[in-house]
Amino acid sequence: MKKTLIAAAVLLLSAAACTPGSDSPSGGTSAPSTVKTDAAALGDVQLTVWDQEVRGGQAAQMTELVKQFQAKYPNIKITRVSRSFDDLKTTLRLALSGNNAPDVVQANNGRSDMGEFVKAGQLLPLDEWAKAYNWGSRYPDSVLQYSRYSADGKTFGEGNLYGLPQVGEVVGLYYNKEKLTKLGVQPPKTWAEFEDALAKAKAAGEVPMQFGNLDKWPAIHVFGTVQDRFVPADKITTLAFGRAGASWSTPENTKAAETLVSWVDKGYFNQGFNGQGYDPAWQDFGKGNGVFLIAGTWLQADLQKALGDKVGFMLPPGESADAKPVVTGGTGLPFAITNKAKNADAAAAYINFITSPDAMKILTSTGNLPIADTSAQQAPPGLASDIFSSFGTAVSKEALVPYLDYATPTMYDTIGASLQDLLAKKATPQQFLTTLETDYSKFAGK
Structure with missing residues (x-):
């Protein structure tokens, strides 16, 4: 991929003199x-x-980077606490309000997490360190916007910088090559071919799509993938x-919700998906159970290890083979400095180290x-090559749209619970969308 290609990705992802930790008049926390x-x-x-960073490849890169950081800076001792996404989300809010808050944290970009932490003055603006370390030369504004908020936490995408991510993300289709071959099916080039492949897999007694939604958030990615086929990208971005x-x-969102429900009716998901965890689902796919898996690029290392050359990855297809892709994605969770960091300069040095050009090679x-x-x-051949190529395509064609739970401080919980109800037939598509509209309009109208 060319540098211009990555620059396009970032295009799409479209200081008071106080001591660290002091409160600003706006209720935020001022930069040093x-x-x-x-x-x-x-x-x-x-x-x-x-x-x-708890899964295989994620854990491996962090272990190596911490080891190298401490070798270079023996005066700085790192105590690393690694938690699953769900555990981190559950415990971080309480930890940041306590007296023994961690120094550096990964905080979900959305308003329900980073936005609320900024509003409460619990994260330090990183702008002065960004200047000192010249992060702008590595991270264009179109990437950094995903970690920017106004000091009061109200405006997302503009204002102070509160975090720095390591990874890019795309939510796409993992597929089992052997199973597609046995079905006499090629990797689908259109949405119709994809749904036809699901139907053929079901008819052949296969699990068409592995899915675990006990954690609620996985359905956000699955619904987003369906929504991307029916709703204009600019409307998705506005909502997100x-x-x-x-x-x-809208009729387009209704069509997306109805399509998702139809997949349930046709038996395209594994049995008991609403009660199965996310990790057991992708692990089951890694054991050869299931033809497709809608998931993000963060599973690359684990599925490569589990399936080797049997697994492929592609962007969800569009209405036609040459249609411009629309795909959910952006950046991974950014690393941020808390307002109670014992030495904010050391914390910033750590973030700089794990996001450096050398760190990108380790990733x-x-x-x-x-x-x-x-x-x-240089992406290794196989699954990694598929993923790098898919990300490059999404970037060059300006195809990325944000995660839907970014939308409001309460949307993560609202859309997760509502999707469980929709998939369990406890809510109709219209009721599902009305619930989301209520949450969105209360916030966006302010």
Whole structure:
């Protein structure tokens, strides 16, 4: 991929003089007026880091980077606490309000997490460190916007910088090559071919699509993939960023909800999917059970290890083979500095280290998709090549749309619970969309 290609990705992903941790009049937390970047000269420091890099390739890259950081800066000791996405989301809010808050955390970009933490003054603006470390040379504004908020937490995508991500993400279709071959089916080039492949898999006694929705959030990605086929990309972006000017209660969104329900009616998902966890579902796919899996690129290393050359990855197809793709994606969870960090300069040095060009090489070698310097990496053949190519296509064609739970401070819970009800036939498509519209309109109307 060319650098211009990655620059397009980022295009799509479209300071008071106070001490760290002091409260600004707006209720946010002000950036320091001066910062230090010589980590070796900071004296003995202990940093507690919370992240959600628990799966194979994710854990491997963090383990290696922490090892290298401490070798380079023996004066800074890292205590790393690794939690699953769900555990981190559940515990982080309470931890940040306590007296023993971690120094560095991965915080979900959306308003329900990062936005609320910014509003409460619990994260430090990183703008002065961004200048000192020249992060803008590695991360264009179109990427950094996903970690920007106004100091009061109300405006998403503009304002101060509160985090820095390591990875890029695309939600697409993993598929079992052997099973498609046995079905006499090629990787689908159109949406109709995809649904036809699901039908053929069902008829042949296969599980057409592995899906585990006990955690509620996985359905957001599955619904988003269906929505991307029917709703204009600009409308999805407006909804996902919680901006006024769009509506959930439209014929296109109704069509998307009805399509998802039809997949339930046709038996395209595994039995008991609403009561199965996300990890058991993709692990089952990795054992050869299921033809397709809608999931993100973060599973690359684990599924490569489990299935080898039997697994492929592609962007969800459009109405026609040459249709411009629309795909859910963006950045991974950014790393942020809490307002109670014992040494914010050391925390910033850690974030700089794990997002450096050398770090991006380690991410690539451990089966991850780096968000910076992507074009400089050599993706291994097989699944990694599929994923790098898919990300490059999504970027070059300006095809990425944000995650739907970003929309409002309560949308993560609202859409997750509502999708469980929709899939369980406890709510009709119209009732489902009315619930989302109520949440969205209350926020976007303010």
